[in-house]
Amino acid sequence: MNTAAAPSLLLVDDDLTFCDVMARALSRRGFRVTLAHTVDEALEHARSELPAYAVIDLKMPGESGLRLIHELIAVPECRNCSAHRLCERCHCGGGDQARRNSLSGQAD
Numbered sequence: 001m002n003t004a005a006a007p008s009l010l011l012v013d014d015d016l017t018f019c020d021v022m023a024r025a026l027s028r029r030g031f032r033v034t035l036a037h038t039v040d041e042a043l044e045h046a047r048s049e050l051p052a053y054a055v056i057d058l059k060m061p062g063e064s065g066l067r068l069i070h071e072l073i074a075v076p077e078c079r080n081c082s083a084h085r086l087c088e089r090c091h092c093g094g095g096d097q098a099r100r101n102s103l104s105g106q107a108d
Contacts, residue, residue: 006032010051012042012068014060022055039063043071050075 009031013019016037023033034051036042039060045051054072058065 006030007052008032008034008049009053009055010034010036010042010045011055012036012039012060012065013055013057014038015057026055039065039068039071042068046072046075 007030009026011019011023011026011033012035013022014037019035019037023035026033031053034045034049036045040063042054042056046054054068056065056068
């Protein structure tokens with residue numbers, strides 16, 4: 001596949017294993033994935049190449065992924081970027097019951 005033509009995706013999560021698995025899956029689906037594990041690292045990547053898409057963990061230790069979303073929205077060229085948020089209960093950090101509730105549409 002021509003990676004230059006592949007849409008860019010910024011994947012931001014502090015869980016290294018999750019990032020690795022998700023990056024491989026997204027790459028197989030045609031995305032050119034850039035990984036970041038902190039908000040500052042993600043901003044550095046976004047400033048060098050604005051992503052077409054972003055998958056952002058909102059509940060990272062330290063700075064919240066919400067800050068990153070606000071920073072990306074502030075960049076005029078990135079206003080059309082699609083940001084999909086991952087809350088901690090939807091993957092590893094939320095516990096089994098929270099994950100089941102999330103998948104079934106029930107509140108905690």
